[in-house]
Amino acid sequence: MSEAATQMLATKIRRTILTQSKRANVGHIGSCLSIADILAVLYGGVLRLSSPDDGDRDRLILSKGHAALALYGALNAIGIVEDDLLETFCTDGSPLGTHPENVVPGIDFSTGSLGHGLSIGCGAALAARMQNSNRRTYVVVSDAECNEGALWEAVMFAAHHRLSSLTAIVDLNGQQALGYTRDVLDLSPLENKWRAFGWDVHNADGHDHVALESALSELDHEDAPHVVIAATTFGKGVSFMENQLSWHYWPMTDEQFSTAIAELETREA
Numbered sequence: 001m002s003e004a005a006t007q008m009l010a011t012k013i014r015r016t017i018l019t020q021s022k023r024a025n026v027g028h029i030g031s032c033l034s035i036a037d038i039l040a041v042l043y044g045g046v047l048r049l050s051s052p053d054d055g056d057r058d059r060l061i062l063s064k065g066h067a068a069l070a071l072y073g074a075l076n077a078i079g080i081v082e083d084d085l086l087e088t089f090c091t092d093g094s095p096l097g098t099h100p101e102n103v104v105p106g107i108d109f110s111t112g113s114l115g116h117g118l119s120i121g122c123g124a125a126l127a128a129r130m131q132n133s134n135r136r137t138y139v140v141v142s143d144a145e146c147n148e149g150a151l152w153e154a155v156m157f158a159a160h161h162r163l164s165s166l167t168a169i170v171d172l173n174g175q176q177a178l179g180y181t182r183d184v185l186d187l188s189p190l191e192n193k194w195r196a197f198g199w200d201v202h203n204a205d206g207h208d209h210v211a212l213e214s215a216l217s218e219l220d221h222e223d224a225p226h227v228v229i230a231a232t233t234f235g236k237g238v239s240f241m242e243n244q245l246s247w248h249y250w251p252m253t254d255e256q257f258s259t260a261i262a263e264l265e266t267r268e269a
Contacts, residue, residue, distance in 0.1 A: 001044040006209045009077050010040035011268055014237050016073030016086065018264065022257045024090035026098060030235035030247035032070035034173040034206070035140060038230055039074040041212040042138060052080060052106050056135045059124045061109050063117020064142040064171060065099040071107070072096055080106040115148025117141060118168060122158050125166040125225075136165045138216075144176035147185045152197070158225040159198030167219060168199075168227040171206065173234040177248050194227045206230030238263055 001009070013036040021029050043049075047058045062071050072089065075081040081096075081104065088094035095103045099112030108124075111117045121139035128135045145151050158166055170190065174181050187193060195201045200223070204215040212230065219226045235241030238260045252260065 003209045003213075006037075006040045006044035006213070009044050009074070010036045010209075011264065012077045013040060013070055013073035014264055015261075016076060017069050018238070018252075018257065018260050020069055020072070020086065020089045022252050023087075025251045026090055027247070027249040027251050028066045028069065028098060029238075029250075029252070030175070030241050030244065031064065031142070031173075032067045032073075033236050033238060033241065034232040034234050035064075035067055035070050035171050036073075036236065037207045037209060038140060038169060038171065038212065038232070039070055041209050041216065043074045043078050044209075044213075046213065046216045047138070048136070049078075049106075056133050058135050059108050059121075059137040061111060061117045061121050061124070061137065061139045062100055063111055063121075063139050063145060064114065065110075065112030065117070067140075068096075068098055068100040068112075071100055072104075075104075075106040114142070114145045115150040117145075118151050118154035118158075121166055121168070122154050122161075122163060125158070125163040126161060128165055129163070134165075136167065138167050138169060140169045140171060142176070143170055143172045143174065143181050143187070143190065144184070146170065146187050146190060146193075147176075147181075155194065155197045155199065162223060163225045164220070164223050166225040167216065168194075168225070169216075170227060170229045171232055172229055173206075173232045175234045175243070175245055175248065179245065191227075191229055194229070198224055200224045200226045202226065202228045204228055204230050206232035207236060237267065 089096040241247040
């Protein structure tokens with residue numbers, strides 16, 4: 001897709017995040033908004049997805065599973081999750097919960113227990129090698145997940161086995177449930193730590209579609225695992241949510257929803 005097309009895709013994802021979170025009266029809005037551009041670039045052309053049933057398709061694992069609504073929005077935008085199913089988000093009996101389940105079309109792995117998604121990605125990448133498949137595995141993790149020891153075990157495993165078909169994308173939005181990451185457990189400069197473990201490290205603006213596409217499409221899949229550290233803004237696209245910790249959990253009022261949608265429409269114009 002062109003940059004204009006992926007921008008339109010990102011806007012559609014953000015509209016889904018706002019509309020469905022308001023209807024269901026749930027939170028995690030800021031966490032979803034911060035990865036809308038990352039998902040738009042991935043689903044806009046980086047991922048090789050002929051169909052959800054193709055065994056050699058690329059795999060995407062949303063390790064920061066509390067941002068599932070952004071993933072549902074992306075899958076809906078490309079026609080994998082139907083509109084009728086999307087409208088069941090967070091209703092009784094729906095497979096679309098606040099964390100992704102692998103019963104949903106287009107979702108290969110259930111996630112949400114933070115720090116575990118990269119381990120799943122290691123398994124997926126190792127399986128591809130054993131099956132002589134060229135499929136690639138992408139794992140979207142949060143910067144707060146980098147506080148988890150389990151993540152660094154996976155980092156070491158991937159480097160040891162030279163899982164070059166594996167790419168981690170760190171959503172570096174600087175926030176987590178109980179505060180700013182720099183105050184809870186400061187890991188900066190994060191790129192130095194991944195590099196020390198033997199990963200091929202790239203930095204990108206997580207809202208710059210050209211930079212993201214370039215970083216993700218030009219990786220050498222012949223030696224080490226890759227990580228793209230994507231600097232993002234929590235709540236990106238809705239001014240009163242940006243960098244505000246409260247929007248990790250809060251749902252929107254009617255007035256806040258109207259304001260957020262109006263801002264989105266202004267961006268579309």
